[in-house]
Amino acid sequence: MAPRRNKVASDEKNYPATPLKGVNRALHVLEYIAIRPGRAIDIAEAMDLSWATLHRTLQQLEQGGFLKRDPETNQYRIGPRMWFIGATYVANHRVLEIARPYVEAAVKTKGITVQLVEKSGRQSVVLLSSHSDEEITKAAYGYHFPLHTGSKGLVLLAFSGEDFINEYLGSGLEALTPRTQTDPDELRKTLEEIRERQYAITIADVQLHTASMAAPVFDRNSNVVACICFVARKSAMENVERRDQLLEKLLETAQSTSIALGWRPELAAKMRAG
Structure with a gap:
């Protein structure tokens, strides 16, 4: 397009x-x-x-x-x-160095591409991409996507500052496919849900034949510094049992990477509770 x-x-x-x-x-x-x-x-x-x-x-x-x-x-x-x-x-890149073994372990799961992604301005940028038994996407190191597209972008946007989110959503959003969310009000609701559950799943909003899920990577101060993203074929994400299996592995990978960066989940839970 x-x-x-x-x-x-x-x-x-x-x-x-x-x-x-x-x-x-x-x-x-x-x-x-x-x-x-x-x-x-x-x-x-x-x-x-x-x-x-x-x-x-x-x-x-x-x-x-x-x-x-x-x-x-x-x-x-x-x-x-x-x-x-x-x-x-x-x-x-310290985060990349620490995340690499967790990405390589996760990619042993069949049928997915595992990515480490960070925010750069208004884009999500792939730092590391590793394929399992088949190539699902050609998005390798350096590929970038608007933040409102794909699960990785939405996770990184959801955990951005409020001023940045307001500016971004008010700037006019391009649709990559008919399933790309571009309505600012709907996107605000989506971002709130992502912050609450701490992961995102999108289907066919970047490419019509693929789907993805992503979860944030936190540093020792509970700041989101990157995200782990699993990209799979659309059919895999539409299968509830398969999707739940992938989500469990995704959350495990993101949490392990965060803990290796010094994040303490029990402390983060206390901070969220006030």
């Missing part, structure tokens, strides 16, 4: 009305292209930048290896220098 050509948003708010300058502008351009590779003319229109200003920024980023331009399509994409920076981030 082609993305809508509306103004995109940065981490916590829409792009400022004042002109973007220097490093700030370059970072916003990189962020936009990471989500939506495209031609210069389309990027300039979406970001409300003049052609001359954007062209100069793109040239500098391309010369530095941060962007690459496809000579056949003229589309700009993230370049090798950004890959190096991203790889360094992952190599030094």
Whole structure:
């Protein structure tokens, strides 16, 4: 599905009305292209930048290896220098290091893909993806999805700050499939339910043939730092017995990862009780 050509948003708010300058502008351009590779003319229109200003920024980023331009399509994409920076981030990621053995243990369950996912701005980003006996989804490391799509995004959105949630839900939401929730009022109810039960299940809202479930990963201060996500075929999630089996394994994996990060469930329960 082609993305809508509306103004995109940065981490916590829409792009400022004042002109973007220097490093700030370059970072916003990189962020936009990471989500939506495209031609210069389309990027300039979406970001409300003049052609001359954007062209100069793109040239500098391309010369530095941060962007690459496809000579056949003229589309700009993230370049090798950004890959190096991203790889360094992952190599030094404490949550990823601690979660890896739990993800690898969970993937022994047949018929699922297990992912470790974190929130980055308005996106859920896959840090680690491991397949079992079959490839359910091609979403590997670095794949990103809007926060209102998929169980992983909904979990991460549900445990975000209230101001961020209000801004996000008020910014206009794109449907990836006919089953993607886009109504802000309905989404608020869904997020409340997720916070209460501490997991989410979605069916066919990202791809029509898949479904997923996700549960939050907490740190020692009971902050949600990531989530564990199981992706399976739609038919598996529609089978109640199979879904319950997967949910039990999911919650066990997320809780084990959280405890390894220093989370204390008994203390968290006391805090929720007031």
